[in-house]
Amino acid sequence: xxxxxxxxxxxxxxxxxxxxxxxxxxxxxxxxxxxxxxxxxxxxxxxxxxxxxxxxxxxxxxxxxxxxxxxxxxxxxxxxxxxxxxxxxxxxxxxxxxxxxxxxxxxxxxxxxxxxxxxxxxxxxxxxxxxxxxxxxxxxxxxxxxxxxxxxxxxxxxxxxxxxxxxxxxxxxxxxxxxxxxxxxxxxxxxxxxxxxxxxxxxxxxxxxxxxxxxxxxxxxxxxxxxxxxxxxxxxxxxxxxxxxxxxxxxxxxxxxxxxxxxxxxxxxxxxxxxxxxxxxxxxxxxxxxx
Amino acid sequence: xxxxxxxxxxxxxxxxxxxxxxxxxxxxxxxxxxxxxxxxxxxxxxxxxxxxxxxxxxxxxxxxxxxxxxxxxxxxxxxxxxxxxxxxxxxxxxxxxxxxxxxxxxxxxxxxxxxxxxxxxxxxxxxxxxxxxxxxxxxxxxxxxxxxxxxxxxxxxxxxxxxxxxxxxxxxxxxxxxxxxxxxxxxxxxxxxxxxxxxxxxxxxxxxxxxxxxxxxxxxxxxxxxxxxxxxxxxxxxxxxxxxxxxxxxxxxxxxxxxxxxxxxxxxxxxxxxxxxxxxxxxxxxxxxxx
Numbered sequence: 001x002x003x004x005x006x007x008x009x010x011x012x013x014x015x016x017x018x019x020x021x022x023x024x025x026x027x028x029x030x031x032x033x034x035x036x037x038x039x040x041x042x043x044x045x046x047x048x049x050x051x052x053x054x055x056x057x058x059x060x061x062x063x064x065x066x067x068x069x070x071x072x073x074x075x076x077x078x079x080x081x082x083x084x085x086x087x088x089x090x091x092x093x094x095x096x097x098x099x100x101x102x103x104x105x106x107x108x109x110x111x112x113x114x115x116x117x118x119x120x121x122x123x124x125x126x127x128x129x130x131x132x133x134x135x136x137x138x139x140x141x142x143x144x145x146x147x148x149x150x151x152x153x154x155x156x157x158x159x160x161x162x163x164x165x166x167x168x169x170x171x172x173x174x175x176x177x178x179x180x181x182x183x184x185x186x187x188x189x190x191x192x193x194x195x196x197x198x199x200x201x202x203x204x205x206x207x208x209x210x211x212x213x214x215x216x217x218x219x220x221x222x223x224x225x226x227x228x229x230x231x232x233x234x235x236x237x238x239x240x241x242x243x244x245x246x247x248x249x250x251x252x253x254x255x256x257x258x259x260x261x262x263x264x265x266x267x268x269x270x271x272x273x274x275x276x277x278x279x280x281x282x283x284x285x286x287x288x289x290x291x
Numbered sequence: 292x293x294x295x296x297x298x299x300x301x302x303x304x305x306x307x308x309x310x311x312x313x314x315x316x317x318x319x320x321x322x323x324x325x326x327x328x329x330x331x332x333x334x335x336x337x338x339x340x341x342x343x344x345x346x347x348x349x350x351x352x353x354x355x356x357x358x359x360x361x362x363x364x365x366x367x368x369x370x371x372x373x374x375x376x377x378x379x380x381x382x383x384x385x386x387x388x389x390x391x392x393x394x395x396x397x398x399x400x401x402x403x404x405x406x407x408x409x410x411x412x413x414x415x416x417x418x419x420x421x422x423x424x425x426x427x428x429x430x431x432x433x434x435x436x437x438x439x440x441x442x443x444x445x446x447x448x449x450x451x452x453x454x455x456x457x458x459x460x461x462x463x464x465x466x467x468x469x470x471x472x473x474x475x476x477x478x479x480x481x482x483x484x485x486x487x488x489x490x491x492x493x494x495x496x497x498x499x500x501x502x503x504x505x506x507x508x509x510x511x512x513x514x515x516x517x518x519x520x521x522x523x524x525x526x527x528x529x530x531x532x533x534x535x536x537x538x539x540x541x542x543x544x545x546x547x548x549x550x551x552x553x554x555x556x557x558x559x560x561x562x563x564x565x566x567x568x569x570x571x572x573x574x575x576x577x578x579x580x581x582x
Contacts, residue, residue, distance in 0.1 A: 099486075122500045134500050136493075159496050161488055169486040170493045177479040177502040183548045184471015188464045191535070194544035195390075195460040197452055202427075202461045205450050209413045209425050210523075211468040213504035232501075244482065253485035254576050256555075257474045257548055285545050 001025070001150065004058040006051050006074050006081060008035045011094065011121065012064035014129045015154045019062075020045050022153040029054040029074075051077070052084035060147055061085055064094035067239055068101040075105050087113035090143045092151070094135075096120045096175075096236075098243045099165030102138060106164040115143035116164060119151070120171040124232060132156040136174075138166030172244040178278070179241065179261045181213045186281040189223050199224045219279045231277030238265045238274075292316070292441065295349040297342050297365050297372060299326045302385065302412065303355035305420045306445045310353075311336050313444040320345040320365075342368070343375035351438055352376055355385040358530055359392040366396050378404030381434045383442070385426075387411045387466075387527075389534045390456030393429060397455040406434035407455060410442070411462035415523060423447040427465075429457030463535040469569070470532065470552045472504045477572035480514050490515045510570045522568030529556045529565075 001024050005016035008030040016039065020026045026045040030036040036047040048054035051074045055061045061081045065071050071093060075081050081091065091109050093102065093116070106116035117139035127133045131154040137144055144160045151158050161170045188211075192199040203220040206212070222228070241262040248255050267284050268276065276283070292315050296307035299321040307330065311317045317336040321327040327338040339345035342365045346352045352372045356362050362384065366372050372382065382400050384393065384407070397407035408430035418424045426446040428435055435451045442449050452461045479502075483490040494511040497503070513519070532553040539546050558575050559567065567574070 122497065122502070124501065127500075134496060136496060157496060157499075159492065161492060161496075166488060169488055170483070170496065172486075173479045173483045173488070173493050174497045174500065174502045176482055177475045177497070177504075177507065180471050180473075180475015180478065180548075181502070181504055182471075184468045184475070187471065187544075187546045187549050188468040191467055191539060191542075191544040191546065192460070192464045194542040195463075195538065196542075197457060197460055197464070201450065201452060202464050205425060205427060205448060205452075205461065206413065206465045206468070208448075209418075209465065210415065210505050210509075211413070211465045211472070213468075213472055213506075214501050215504075216468065218501075247486065248482060251482075251485040251487075253478075253482040255478045255482065257471075257551065258478050260548065260551065 001060065002058050003150065004029065004054040004061040004081070005064070006054060006062065007064040008039050009064065010125045011128045013039060015062070015064065015094070017043050018131050018154040019150070024150070027054045027058065050079035051075070051081045052079040055081040055084035058085070058089060060090045060092060060150060062092045062094060066095070068097045071095050071097050071101055071105070076108060082109060082112065082114065085112070085114050090115045090117065090147055092117045092119050092147050094119050094121055096171050096240055096243070097168060099168040099247060102165045102168050106139070115140060117143055117147055118164060118167040120167055121155070122171065122174055128154060135159070136161055136167040136170040138162055138164045138168065168243070169247065172240070172247060175237070175240040176244055176255060176258050178215065179237070179258050181215045182278055183257070183261050183264070183281050185213070185216055185220065186223070186279070186285055189220060189282050190285040215279070222277075223279050223282045226283070228273070228276035228280040228283065231279070233275050234265050234268050234278055234280060235274040237278045238262065238269065241265065292351065293349050294441065295320065295345040295352040295372070296355070297345060297353065298355040299330050300355065301416045302419045304330060306353070306355065306385070308334050309422050309444040310441070315441070318345045318349065341370035342366075342372045343370040346372040346375035349376070349380060351381045351383060351441060353383045353385060358386070359388050362386050362388050362392055362396070367399060373400060373403065373405065376403070376405050381406045381408065381438055383408045383410050383438050385410050385412055387462050387531055387534070388459060390459040390538060393456045393459050397430070406431060408434055408438055409455060409458040411458050412446070413462065413465055419445060426450070427452055427458040427461040429453055429455045429459065459534070460538065463531070463538060466528070466531045467535055467546060467549050469506065470528070470549050472506045473569055474548070474552050474555070474572050476504070476507055476511065477514070477570070477576055480511060480573050481576040506570070513568075514570050514573045517574070519564070519567035519571040519574065522570070524566050525556050525559050525569055525571060526565040528569045529553065529560065532556065
């Protein structure tokens with residue numbers, strides 16, 4: 001199948017690669033063309049000068065960019081994908097963006113007979129590289145069924161949660177839960193150190209019980225060591241929490257602790273820690289500068 | 292070995308049973324004697340009228356009661372276990388209590404040649420019944436080694452974290468982490484419902500990823516159904532968080548979200564929900580009465 005992939009970041013680069021390996025004819029576009037050239041060194045396919053050019057003739061166009069603004073630009077811009085897509089083709093967006101942006105793009109796409117699926121992912125860079133992402137989709141059944149077959153190239157769990165925007169809403173649930181887990185874990189590590197315990201022994205002991213979490217299993221060691229130069233960045237988390245909090249304002253959900261943790265991440269950004277892993281909430285607790 | 296078990300609550304009842312099944316000669320004491328009689332209907336052993344009487348001749352005395360005050364009463368009271376324990380015997384406390392209480396009891400015990408191990412557990416009622424508890428111990432190496440052999444009757448993971456009080460401090464780390472996980476999960480379920488998603492589908496999808504936790508796997512369904520008539524009660528959690536927050540005041544740890552969640556649990560208590568499972572943080576978010 002002819003497909004286009006827009007955005008070769010840490011997620012998109014390997015995802016586009018899995019599509020090529022699965023035998024699809026992939027045309028890629030990246031804002032920085034050097035990245036697209038690097039991709040072509042190790043994958044069969046082609047690259048285009050604009051999103052519109054990449055999208056031409058594609059049955060499915062995938063986007064995976066930074067945020068709502070980037071997304072609107074590569075989709076609705078003068079040389080955006082909608083300027084190139086044909087009637088009957090499908091646009092799949094893997095960006096973690098707002099449900100509002102998803103609904104807007106779906107409406108614009110519909111005007112020219114293009115169907116839209118929002119499809120944010122979880123599983124991180126490792127999940128993308130190993131092709132085992134969880135993909136949360138929103139949109140109509142028929143295009144979902146068509147694209148889910150293709151997304152199996154990099155998705156292990158692919159589900160449709162409802163209408164356009166539902167995938168983004170589910171991703172926000174994910175991020176809300178992650179925030180609570182991480183702050184609890186940060187306070188736990190901080191307390192353990194202040195109390196004079198060996199934190200590695202404590203977490204080795206409690207991680208299999210009722211306090212256990214993916215984050216505890218995978219992050220307590222690096223947190224104890226004060227290593228934050230990897231993983232999912234504070235800046236990205238803040239973008240996601242902003243989406244969640246804006247959506248909550250609309251739907252009436254109360255997110256008191258999510259809102260507070262968002263402020264803690266703002267502290268970290270203010271102190272130049274925006275590129276650190278989200279588990280650096282611990283660093284904030286340990287700092288004297290957090291007020 | 293002759294042992295005594297003081298406190299036949301939901302945890303102590305099956306724990307004392309495992310000791311009897313392992314071939315130890317168990318004398319039990321419970322504040323409400325009817326519970327001790329019930330225990331004797333299905334277990335070999337004996338019961339005593341007072342903690343002191345139960346403790347007489349025992350090589351190890353186990354206590355598992357409600358809180359610091361109960362603990363001081365059954366250990367230091369006129370007919371408390373120390374009034375009956377012999378020099379060279381060991382007192383093991385399974386209550387989740389303060390590290391301060393542990394240190395006080397250890398000091399009092401030492402005056403009469405009795406060694407003390409604080410040994411709070413995690414794993415809940417099911418863990419106690421199935422004999423697979425995690426036991427976090429504080430105290431000297433030699434008595435720890437002796438009692439850990441005996442505790443294998445109901446413990447799967449038994450570790451010494453350091454001096455007297457260290458077991459209690461580790462248990463507090465556990466509860467701090469649980470609190471963060473539960474509030475994040477409650478906000479996630481609340482958001483999912485307000486956003487019109489099917490929460491069971493969302494959590495079925497995200498529970499195996501970076502947002503996953505023991506609490507998400509084991510509690511999201513009952514939370515979505517609004518069932519809270521089981522599990523670990525809000526009243527008990529408030530007791531534990533009070534211990535953690537008091538200790539943090541001493542050791543200088545900052546626990547901003549733990550402190551906030553403690554206040555949310557206070558809301559629930561004020562509205563008569565103290566006996567509900569700790570996952571009822573969701574009910575508070577859904578209520579109109581939480582301010």
